[in-house]
Amino acid sequence: DIQMTQSPSSLSASVGDRVTITCRASQSISSHLNWYQQKPGKAPRLLIYGASSLQSGVPSRFSGSGSGTDFTLTISSLQSEDFATYYCQQTYTTPWTFGQGTKVEIK
Amino acid sequence: QVQLQESGPGLVKPSETLSLTCTVSAASISGYFWSWIRQPPGKGLEWIGYIYSSGNTNYSPSLKSRVTMSVDTSKNQLSLRLSSVTAADTAVYYCARVGPYSTFCLDYWGQGTLVTVSS
Secondary structure (H helix, E strand, O other): OOOEEEEOOEEEEOOOOOEEEEEEEOOOOOOOEEEEEEOOOOOOEEEEEOOOEEOOOOOOOEEEEEEOOEEEEEEOOOOHHHOOEEEEEEOOOOOOEEOOOEEEEEO | OOEEEEEOOOEEOOOOOEEEEEEEEOOOOOOOEEEEEEEOOOOOOEEEEEEEOOOOEEEOOOOOOOEEEEEEOOOOEEEEEEOOOOHHHOEEEEEEEEOOOOOOOEEEEOOOEEEEEOO
């Protein structure tokens, strides 16, 4: 199985901050990397697919980059509604696997 | 707006079979892949597998011996069965659509249903 490792596991930030979350795959996954946002008690929400494509309806402050084994999710200016847990997921090969999550908390 | 709704027993006894249904509305099941994912309380996401509308399946090797997925296009429903459950199978179970993009991704999700395995 391809292991997905996110860093950091948690972070504290203030509204307006630029936030970067990284995801590393244990082998190359080309650009088959997705990012999801999950709020407590809710289902995950697709933010970014194919490493850098913004899902319809997702604010443009979210962006994704990377290919191969190293990927980044960036929130350019953190808003109050962005405090949540973020997961990366590889769909290069089955079994599809998720990172362990990064919890973004209010500073 | 595509909507998915999971349903089924919230409590299952150890060694028995977990059975869930996912009803899809505002979209046809036909022509898409559909996936099941679970999340133990307080933990991360685990992919269970996917099924195409024709019935072709791909299961996670860690669950393959116990999982069965099916589709009923006449009812626009998906089903998940997980046999011989233990406490480790306690989780919120989600169904999701695999989006029609250049790469597989899960673009619509159900709200999830908590299944507790306990006697």
